[in-house]
Amino acid sequence: xxxxxxxxxxxxGVWMVVVCWAAFFYAPTAQGFxxxxxxxxxxxxxxxxxxxxxxxxxxxxxxxxxRGRDPVDDIRAAAAAALGLxxxxxxxxxxxxxxxxxxxxxxxxxxxxxSIAILLLVYAAYFALRQAVPDEERxxxxxxxxxxxxxxxxxxxxxxxxxxxxxxxxxTLINTSGRIDMExxxxxxxxxxxxxxxxxxxxxxxxSVRLARADxxxxxxxxx
Amino acid sequence: xxxxxxxxxxxxxxxxxxxxxxLNAILLFALTTLVAVAYQIGPYxxxxxxxxxxxxxxxxxxxxxxxxxGLARVFVKEEDAHTAKTLRLAARAGAVFxxxxxxxxxxxxxxxxxxxxxxxxxxxxxxxGPSNLVLLLAAGTVALAAVATMVAAIISRASGxxxxxAVLTVPLALPLLVMLIQGxxxxxGSAELAAVLPAxxxxxSLAGVTLVSSVFLFPVVWHD
Numbered sequence: 001x002x003x004x005x006x007x008x009x010x011x012x013g014v015w016m017v018v019v020c021w022a023a024f025f026y027a028p029t030a031q032g033f034x035x036x037x038x039x040x041x042x043x044x045x046x047x048x049x050x051x052x053x054x055x056x057x058x059x060x061x062x063x064x065x066x067r068g069r070d071p072v073d074d075i076r077a078a079a080a081a082a083l084g085l086x087x088x089x090x091x092x093x094x095x096x097x098x099x100x101x102x103x104x105x106x107x108x109x110x111x112x113x114x115s116i117a118i119l120l121l122v123y124a125a126y127f128a129l130r131q132a133v134p135d136e137e138r139x140x141x142x143x144x145x146x147x148x149x150x151x152x153x154x155x156x157x158x159x160x161x162x163x164x165x166x167x168x169x170x171x172t173l174i175n176t177s178g179r180i181d182m183e184x185x186x187x188x189x190x191x192x193x194x195x196x197x198x199x200x201x202x203x204x205x206x207x208s209v210r211l212a213r214a215d216x217x218x219x220x221x222x223x224x
Numbered sequence: 225x226x227x228x229x230x231x232x233x234x235x236x237x238x239x240x241x242x243x244x245x246x247l248n249a250i251l252l253f254a255l256t257t258l259v260a261v262a263y264q265i266g267p268y269x270x271x272x273x274x275x276x277x278x279x280x281x282x283x284x285x286x287x288x289x290x291x292x293x294g295l296a297r298v299f300v301k302e303e304d305a306h307t308a309k310t311l312r313l314a315a316r317a318g319a320v321f322x323x324x325x326x327x328x329x330x331x332x333x334x335x336x337x338x339x340x341x342x343x344x345x346x347x348x349x350x351x352x353g354p355s356n357l358v359l360l361l362a363a364g365t366v367a368l369a370a371v372a373t374m375v376a377a378i379i380s381r382a383s384g385x386x387x388x389x390a391v392l393t394v395p396l397a398l399p400l401l402v403m404l405i406q407g408x409x410x411x412x413g414s415a416e417l418a419a420v421l422p423a424x425x426x427x428x429s430l431a432g433v434t435l436v437s438s439v440f441l442f443p444v445v446w447h448d
Binding site for chain 1: 374379381391392399429443
């Protein structure tokens with residue numbers, strides 16, 4: 001696997017270039033949107049998807065840490081949360097650009113905008129907690145407990161609040177009737193982009209974990 | 225287990241009746257904020273059509289921030305007074321959580337009994353469905369106490385717990401607050417139970433998942 005890693009990273013780079021090209025030149029212009037604004041969906045949706053994937057990875061690593069108290073699981077949880085925070089910020093920025101073009105304002109207090117803002121706050125609170133606990137083992141336990149607690153409220157943010165209250169946001173990819181209402185070429189590009197962004201997350205995540213593990217080994221060696 | 229939980233609740237109530245620190249903090253915070261808001265807005269400054277929504281938001285902002293000033297004390301005081309170790313030996317983790325949670329429910333209930341009627345009188349808030357508002361207040365109290373008790377347990381083990389409590393609670397409680405404000409607005413406008421049912425369902429579900437996850441998480445945090 002280690003031998004194939006550079007090849008996979010190069011393939012990922014090529015894949016992302018193709019996705020960017022396809023987003024602007026292969027996918028047709030969407031109907032019902034101002035100008036070419038709908039093309040942002042090929043970047044905004046995968047970023048939001050990765051933010052949620054990172055939250056799930058953070059949850060799994062946190063549960064593993066609470067069960068086994070392996071410091072590497074804490075490293076994995078923190079790395080996933082850091083990337084989740086990054087992709088949440090990117091999804092918020094790309095969503096705001098779309099909002100400005102479509103609705104005339106970067107921020108409209110739409111339920112979906114509020115839900116991504118709260119997700120950002122959850123990630124920020126997770127890191128505030130980590131910084132407030134100097135002891136490594138206790139830090140791992142408390143932040144893992146908070147991550148699990150935050151995860152159980154996430155369905156209310158992402159699914160319940162936007163569905164109870166009226167929203168400006170366009171229908172999600174799979175709408176309430178359970179159908180995918182998207183032109184075939186657009187759907188191909190979107191799925192390709194989701195795959196690319198997921199690969200990008202996997203690569204960045206493995207790099208972060210490797211760096212943090214090396215730092216942990218160095219500190220353990222220095223501590224004797 | 226029930227006897228232990230009731231013993232913890234009785235201890236908390238006795239201790240609070242002696243010192244009245246938490247009760248004084250939340251009541252004074254709420255009353256000061258209420259007087260400031262009522263003095264500036266009064267019963268006539270907001271247009272009739274905006275009243276249900278704006279006053280519902282103001283009510284829950286007062287209740288929530290007053291609650292954050294006192295709810296963390298249940299665990300922080302045990303760490304400050306170095307009595308946490310004794311409590312660990314005296315009662316099982318589940319009983320400690322249940323007792324502290326019940327105490328926070330009592331504290332929040334007391335706050336609401338004092339503040340909500342005063343708020344309605346001072347700001348001229350007419351509620352078409354008072355029984356629906358009572359239902360919302362009851363469900364909101366349970367949900368908020370569940371989130372606050374678990375976060376209090378987490379922050380009591382970290383440094384800088386006073387400020388950290390608000391930082392960690394706000395993102396977890398925001399979806400709850402959004403649902404409570406929408407539900408209160410609906411209760412103010414209609415006496416029908418159906419009007420508040422979507423919000424009520426969300427609040428009860430959030431309270432349920434928080435309590436269930438706390439049952440599993442609390443022993444890990446408490447015995448760390």
